[in-house]
Amino acid sequence: MTTQDQITYDPVTFDIIQNALQAVADEMFVAQRKTSMSAIIYEVLDLSTSILDPNGEIAAVGAGIPAFIGVLDKAIHGILEKFPLDTIRPGDLYATNDPYYGGVTHLNDMVLAAPVFSEGRLIAWVSNIAHWNDVGGMVPGSMSSDATEIFQEGVRIPAVKLFEEGRENKAVFDILYVNTRLPDFLRGDLWAGIAGLRIGERRILELVKKYGTDTFEAAVTAFMEHGERRARAALKAMPKGTYTYEEEQDTGQIHKVALTITPDEFIVDLCDNPAQAGSSNSSREGTEIAAQLAFKSFTDQDAPGNGGFFRPLTVKTRPGTIFHVEEPGALGYYSEVEIRLFDLLLRAFAHHFPGVVPAGNFASICGTVVGGPHPETGRHYTIVEPQVGGWGAWQGNDGPSGQFSGFHGETFNCPAEVAEARYGLAVDQVALNAEPGGEGQWRGGKGIDVHYRVRADNNFLSLGYTRSRIPPWGVDGGLDGSTNYVEVIRTDGNRERYSFATNVEVNTGDVIRVVTANGGGFGDPAKRAPEDIARDIRDGYLTPERAREVYGYDA
Numbered sequence: 022m023t024t025q026d027q028i029t030y031d032p033v034t035f036d037i038i039q040n041a042l043q044a045v046a047d048e049m050f051v052a053q054r055k056t057s058m059s060a061i062i063y064e065v066l067d068l069s070t071s072i073l074d075p076n077g078e079i080a081a082v083g084a085g086i087p088a089f090i091g092v093l094d095k096a097i098h099g100i101l102e103k104f105p106l107d108t109i110r111p112g113d114l115y116a117t118n119d120p121y122y123g124g125v126t127h128l129n130d131m132v133l134a135a136p137v138f139s140e141g142r143l144i145a146w147v148s149n150i151a152h153w154n155d156v157g158g159m160v161p162g163s164m165s166s167d168a169t170e171i172f173q174e175g176v177r178i179p180a181v182k183l184f185e186e187g188r189e190n191k192a193v194f195d196i197l198y199v200n201t202r203l204p205d206f207l208r209g210d211l212w213a214g215i216a217g218l219r220i221g222e223r224r225i226l227e228l229v230k231k232y233g234t235d236t237f238e239a240a241v242t243a244f245m246e247h248g249e250r251r252a253r254a255a256l257k258a259m260p261k262g263t264y265t266y267e268e269e270q271d272t273g274q275i276h277k278v279a280l281t282i283t284p285d286e287f288i289v290d291l292c293d294n295p296a297q298a299g300s301s302n303s304s305r306e307g308t309e310i311a312a313q314l315a316f317k318s319f320t321d322q323d324a325p326g327n328g329g330f331f332r333p334l335t336v337k338t339r340p341g342t343i344f345h346v347e348e349p350g351a352l353g354y355y356s357e358v359e360i361r362l363f364d365l366l367l368r369a370f371a372h373h374f375p376g377v378v379p380a381g382n383f384a385s386i387c388g389t390v391v392g393g394p395h396p397e398t399g400r401h402y403t404i405v406e407p408q409v410g411g412w413g414a415w416q417g418n419d420g421p422s423g424q425f426s427g428f429h430g431e432t433f434n435c436p437a438e439v440a441e442a443r444y445g446l447a448v449d450q451v452a453l454n455a456e457p458g459g460e461g462q463w464r465g466g467k468g469i470d471v472h473y474r475v476r477a478d479n480n481f482l483s484l485g486y487t488r489s490r491i492p493p494w495g496v497d498g499g500l501d502g503s504t505n506y507v508e509v510i511r512t513d514g515n516r517e518r519y520s521f522a523t524n525v526e527v528n529t530g531d532v533i534r535v536v537t538a539n540g541g542g543f544g545d546p547a548k549r550a551p552e553d554i555a556r557d558i559r560d561g562y563l564t565p566e567r568a569r570e571v572y573g574y575d576a
Contacts, residue, residue, distance in 0.1 A: 030239065038232060038240035042081035045224040046070050049149060050083030053217035058209030059154050060443055061405045066432045068151035070217060072225065073097055075143045078328025080241050087326075087430040088359060091310035092125040093148040094328060096132040096180075099123015103180050111138040112187030114218065115180060118156065120171070120304040120352050122179035127352045128156050129163050129175070129405075133183070133214045137222050139234045145241070147221035149214050153207055154403045157200040162390035162403050162483055166521040168300040168351040176200035183215075202401055248329035255320035256333055257284055266369035271490040271520065276365050280373075285333060287316055289366070292339040300353035301485075302346035303362070309336045311359040314428060315366035319377065354485040354521075356386040360428045361487055371496060376416065380461075380541030381493030383410025383468055384426055385486050385505050387537055391473065391527075393480030395445040404444045409434050410537035411459065411466035411502060413493060419553075420466030420540040422453055440473075447474040449532065454503065454539055455561060458492060460571045461499030461542025462549050467562060468503065468537030475531045482509065482525040488538055489520030499542030500571070508534040546571050 069089035077097030134148040156175035281288040338345035387408035437448035459465025493502035557563035
């Protein structure tokens, strides 16, 4: 074994190792993306990868959904709670999707994790998470707004070994394959995730061989300490005190937060919030992730988002509430609870610390699930689509249009060509949302207006959209944005509007119209430059009538 005086403490070497770990996490991500079967993984990039230290603290992350990255450390903590260290061996590989056993989110999101050993000791973990289109449950797609218990949402995998010392646990694989309506897709997505972990382990061991086990571990520790120093430096520069905020939700419920900033701690208190109900609940760990993302955005965006950075953050919750669901509560639409919290924190920052964050954005995952018999093969298909929307404006800048929320991160919408080739739908329109809302000296970004035409009978639609009644907020005189919703246009011309729904029947010729919100505006609309108003009219962002109404502009 390398002795203590042989450890290289050269900061250049440490920096090389830290950057190499980032490259390894990215390679894991690419490998999983390129070998997955489901478009939500290989096109939308509804996945994330991470390398963690032996205690399960994040050391390096790949691309993908920020809210997923924050799952992986908590998943490792769940595994370590269940499996003592002396039972973990080289060649083990774990799986969990259960929020009550380290899965954190909902049953569709499968976490895979494997330990990495060198010189007989655990030196790291490699882990990934990806959304699987169907894991059983009461409805296709496994996400139901009608669910009241997690048992209704699909197969539960409570942190179990898929491989034990390199030997496949075939029983677990069989359980997974039989509890899905899409076994071929699940099989492909599962093995893609396993392949990503194996590449990560191989690359880490190459690093260790080159630099030594002790130097590798010292580099990871140093990087964690660097993250903590950056967070504490940002914290010291902030105004100290307690700041409260509350916001009405689409349901009429009030979500409340109390933020306390001290020289050493950033406390997010969420104890005074509604009781858990239905499938719109978050695990305690998921709530912590939303707070971590807001904390990172508010304090130091350029610092490494590793385990050390979040050490000054404390999150307080009360069991039995929507932000700390208790078993057997359902979590199918956990994402809407967490994104509402992320948005609430941003709005609290905007209220108490003007100029720090932009105006409100569409702030919903806008999860859209459509499926049924494929019109050409008769085979069951399920499409799971998060949606893009409009971001809020800020001083000197219009908001970006057609982007995923900051909570959803570095992901993409599924191209129309791929959707039409893989699913039983035709994409008749992909356009920016022409509805009014979000005007200001700088206008909010535009949401989208997408039309999916159903090509077979006995299809279904399920969805979960928030900000469907209360629009994104404007700042400093800017107008509020518009709202998120889905409209089903029947062949007889009748229209039905939804924000949450499960198993709405749609048939040949029906159109599923997805509309996402325009972001909030910034500044007095009367101060918008005439040339910008003219450009908005020309580009279809603004009608002449709305220009006269809001801006007093007449072309």
